[in-house]
Amino acid sequence: MATLICGAAFLAGCARPPTYMTMGPVHEMIPRDLPDTCGAADLAVLTGTDFTSLADHRLVGPLRVLWPGQEINAEVQQTRLNAQVNIEGRILRLFCG
Secondary structure, rough: OOHHHHHHHHHHHOOOOOOHOOOHHHHHHHOOOOOOOOOHHHHHHOOOOOOHHHOOOOOOOOOOEEEEEEEEEEOOOOOOOOEEOOOOOOEEEEOOO
């Protein structure tokens, strides 16, 4: 009986996690055609500046800074502003999700 329980627990651990928990590169995890519900278009002038310049602006929702090589899950928050930055912290792209 103990072997059966241990085997079931092992197989449960091998189950594939839900899609929202799967991690991957930004370009694979967030759709490009999301509406601008976070105010990214209004902040586009900050592209090329240090991401800390976002602190001077009132944001609609939370901010997520995405560094090179960082993996994220597929969870989308409509009002979250994503700031994709380079290794120096300069904003490459601002988008919602």
